Amino acid sequence: MAESRRRVWVSQPLFDDIIGRLGEYFDVRGAAEVQAYTAAQIAAHLRGSDGAVVTLNERIGAAEIADAPRLKAIANVGVGYNNLDIPALDAAGIVATNTPDVLTETTADFGFALLMATARRITEAERWLRDGQWRQWSFSSMLGVDLHGSTLGILGMGRIGQGIARRAAGFGMRVLYHNRHRVDAAIERECHAGYVDFDTLLASSDHLVLVLPYSPAVHHLIDAAALAKMKPTATLVNIARGGLIDEPALAQALSRGHLAAAGLDVYEGEPDVRPELLALRNVVLTPHIASASLDTRRGMVSLAVDNLIAALGEGPDAGRPATPINPGVLAIAGGDRKTTAIKR
Structure with missing residues (x-):
């Protein structure tokens, strides 16, 4: 019996054509409309997920990942990442990435x-x-x-x-x-x-x-x-x-x-x-719009998607996400970052 596909959660509506690339590798669950989540709702979405694409609006720390044993990677759409508790992610062995340079x-x-x-x-x-x-x-x-x-x-x-x-x-x-x-x-x-x-x-x-x-x-x-x-x-x-x-x-x-x-x-x-x-x-x-040009926002989402695919051990850069925030987790997971070291 074939192994079921791994699951990823996309916290907000982004660009359908870019997010669609995740579907080649994963079962994608996403929001149809813009959402403001409680901590409990974020925890519920992460429970049973192997990866997630999130925005700066979603705060993720120890409580949100406490019941998410499958979670291996979070791709943050943004260069800043103070919405993520990196020590908590480190302790749980979860790779986090961001989207610098493109913006x-x-x-x-x-x-x-x-x-x-x-x-x-x-x-x-x-x-x-x-x-x-x-x-x-x-x-x-x-x-x-x-x-x-x-x-x-x-x-x-x-x-x-x-x-x-x-x-x-x-x-x-x-x-x-x-x-x-x-x-x-x-x-x-x-x-x-x-x-x-x-x-x-x-x-x-x-x-x-x-x-x-x-x-x-x-x-x-x-x-x-x-x-x-x-x-x-x-x-x-x-x-x-x-x-x-x-x-x-x-x-x-x-x-x-x-x-x-x-x-x-x-x-x-x-x-x-x-x-x-x-x-x-x-x-x-102004309402946090410094990166809000169409080309740049598309570039940010594209990098986040590529990061998540790679962090979960798939695609041409398997095991090597371009912009990890906590690369030490990758090193611990697999030393030379071989695909099999991160892949479930």
Whole structure:
């Protein structure tokens, strides 16, 4: 009797033609509509599954995998993965993957667009126009701050940070950055960027963009003390993770004129946004869409699918997913990552 096909769960509707590739190898169970799951519902879907494709909306930790002995791989659609408890997955021998690189340039595009919208008060000006206030125009209406000739600070000089730095060159901006480790001199030259310490970055930046990965070590890195070191004319843009910013402290700084404006694509409690931020006119708010171009989102899903197929020991790259988060699990599972080492 033929062995039944292994089962994978796809947590959200994605692109049917790309997800369809999983059907060559697995029994695919997926959501027909966008879902907001409870922890118990996620656990129920993982129970009996061998693999899963999930998004940043699904938080998966020890409780969600406790009753999922067959689960061997989770493919996260996103470069960030703070929705996954990696130590818990490590302990259970579950490979996790993410989707870096494919979204780098698109996210850098959006980061620069959000920076421009913030500095030049674009969304505030649109609301002002739509509200019929243009008739109250004066020469000082909707004055923003310049990008050209200003100092851009980048906190986190990974691929996306480097992409933003390259774009800044076209605006004649001076680029400073701070990173956990200084990048290679060749990258600094390519990006026309200079390394400074954290406090100098805060004090020197006319515009500060956050592009660093989230971890508990950098939770609320931008707090009241950090905001107090910034120029009152400065802008702050976050396209990384919401937990990097103490949002009540940010709202207070913005409302008291200690910071000119902020542009936020990510929030600590998303999809909920703090009412004090919603009430401010000098904040540009977008719903976590930095990677939201059609080609890029398709590329992210395609990489996630390829990762899951490979992590479950199938396809041309069997046993070798392109972008594992915890490659040590693969090593433990099979040393040289032979297909048979991971395949059930």
